[in-house]
Amino acid sequence: MIQKILSYDTPRSIALSMLLLCIFAGLALAPFLFPGVRTVDTAARICIFIVLVASYDLLLGYGGIVSFAHTMFFGVGAYSVALTSLHLGRGFDALILGAAIGAVLATCLAAAIGLFSLRVRAIFFAMITLAVASALAVLVSQFSDLTGGEDGLTFKLPRELGPAFKFGQTLFDGTVFGVKLNGKLLTYYLVFGTSLVLFLITLRLVNAPFGRVLQAIRENEFRAEAIGYRVVHYKIAATCLSAAIASCAGALYAIWLRYVGPSTTLSLELMIDILLILVIGGMGTIYGAVIGATLFLLTENYLQAAMGRLTSGIGDIPVVSALLSPDRWLLWMGILFIVSVYCFPKGIVGHFRKDP
Template identity: 75%
Template sequence: MIRSLLSGDMPRSKFLGAILLVILICLAFAPFLFPGVRTVDTAARICIFVVLVASYDLLLGYGGIVSFAHTMFFGIGAYGVALSSTHLGRGFDSLIIGAGLGAILAAALALVIGLFSLRVRAIFFAMITLAVASAVAVLVSQISSVTGGEDGLTFKIPRELGPAFKFGKDLFGGELLGVKLNGKLLTYYLIFGGSLILFLTLLRIVNSPFGRVLQAIRENDFRAEAIGYRVVIYRVTATCLSAAVAALAGSLYAIWLRYVGPDTTLSMEIMIDILLMVVIGGMGTIYGAVIGATLFVLAQNYLQNLMSGLSSMTEGLPILPELFSPDRWLLWLGVLFILSVYFFPTGVVGRLRGQR
């Protein structure tokens, strides 16, 4: 059953399988294992970024397509939910309509970009996507009457997903293992469940005949074209699928934050983070998205705390307290990335699977 659920793509490493299982258990029971606003927020972000990174891996790792427009699709999904909730009310139907329209619009935009630019060399396609993404980010910032401009949009989600909504009073007295049974808990499991379904869908896609053809095109597009596969059609399809999943991840992100703005969904910093997560986890593996997103989000949220502790422990020693200052966390994040690339050139997943 597990093999079928994973589309036959097993971890192929006991150690990797154990790591993935631990991450799954931690995310599945995060509100109970790690109670606290910050830890649950970190777990939700990991779930969302796993999907976002996996959708980009479909493009880069399996299709060999370099794109800088992935945050644009992510933002389209987020703004779709925000705008529908603002104008249609705070019901679940607004969330579904916003997420669906966001995914459709993202796929349509990816189709247009792909048809006009995937026939050119890879570097030109990357530059075109960068230009389009930058133009959309500027447009969103300028039309403040619709998008809220730089301030973004704050919107209301269904009452059942808000912290004021309580359930389970008759069975558990409103608490389970010390955790309040409220709408925030339901929101987390909506994020977790949606992310798990999207991840398994991507795993199914890359292990289908379509995914295998995509890998063949990545290895040698001229040979794939020669034996009868329409390379452009496959690449455009992969771009549309990747964009739609990224938009759905953006919808989940907007639901979790109840806010959307240019800095949270459309910034180039997020695009760079996605690239780093793909490289750290391992391109062309899908499982690499789980490892990469988990390591990177944990580092973003807790590296400063770790460095603060190290700075306090080395107080009184020369140089070290300054070196471990929390203000230098980005420096150490860069050092960790360089070390990961040096020791894991094929990513963590690739190394654990014995790839070179």
């Protein structure tokens, strides 16, 4: 059963299975294990980034297609949900319609870019995606009437997903293990559940005959064509599928934040984060997205605080405390990432599972 859900692509390493199980349990029970606004927020972001990075892995790790437009598709989904919610009024129908429009729009955009540029050399496709993504980011910040410009848009979720909505008053007295049963909790489980389903869909896609063809294209495009696969069609299909999944992740992100803005969904920094997460986790494994995203977001959110605690603990040693000052957390994050790429050139997942 579990085999089937995981598309027969199990972690194939005890250490890796344990690690993935811990992450799964941690995310599934996050509101109960780590109650708190910040912790649950981090958990939700981890869920969404797992999907976003996994969909990018489908493209880069399996298909060997380098694209810099992944945040664009993420942003399309996020903005669609925000705009439908704003214009149709708060409601689940607006959310679902927004997510659907976003996915369709992202697919069309991906198909258009793919048709124009996937026939030619890989570097050209990468440049085109970069150009289109930058152009769209500029458009979004310029069309402030529609998109709210640099400020972005805040919108309202259905009442059931707001903190004011309470449930289970009679049955559980409104709390379970001291956690308030409110709309925010429901939103978390909406994000978690949808992310889980999207992740499993991605896992299935790469283990389907289609995914195997993508691997073949990554390995040897010329030969893939010669054994009868029309490479350009597969590449376009991969781009579209990955765009649609990224767009769904974007919709979830907008729902979670109740806000969209260029810096949270469209920025090039976000694109670099995605690449970094994938490289650290391990390309072409899908599970790499889980490990990478968890590690990355935990570091990003908690390294500074951890360093603060460390420096106050060791007191005032001249050079050391200056180096370990919480203000230097970005330096240490950079060093951590360089070390991890150096020690695990195939990513963490690639390191644990050696067999092909």
